Amino acid sequence: MAARATGFAMLCSQNVQESMDFALIAQAATLESRIPFLHFFDGFRTSHEVQKIEELSFDDMRAMIDDDLVIAHRMRALTPDRPIVRVLPKILMSISRAGKR
Numbered sequence: 001m002a003a004r005a006t007g008f009a010m011l012c013s014q015n016v017q018e019s020m021d022f023a024l025i026a027q028a029a030t031l032e033s034r035i036p037f038l039h040f041f042d043g044f045r046t047s048h049e050v051q052k053i054e055e056l057s058f059d060d061m062r063a064m065i066d067d068d069l070v071i072a073h074r075m076r077a078l079t080p081d082r083p084i085v086r087v088l089p090k091i092l093m094s095i096s097r098a099g100k101r
């Protein structure tokens with residue numbers, strides 16, 4: 001219940017095939033929309049289910065994931081080589097006021 005207020009989009013899988021398919025869908029949707037996805041499933045049920053699945057090939061994955069979106073995602077990552085300070089406007093105003101005193 002606490003995850004609902006985080007702003008994550010949520011996907012719930014019901015079986016093994018959906019778990020595999022939704023994992024790729026969640027990754028592609030996250031890169032496209034820049035909204036984090038929370039993909040969840042019942043681990044006990046998924047691990048104990050005997051079901052034939054159609055495994056996704058690397059060609060399917062390449063077709064769904066755009067390389068430019070992956071590069072853009074990696075460029076937004078925090079790294080010591082490109083430090084970024086993100087401050088809320090209210091905090092920035094209080095810092096600037098404190099410096100003027």
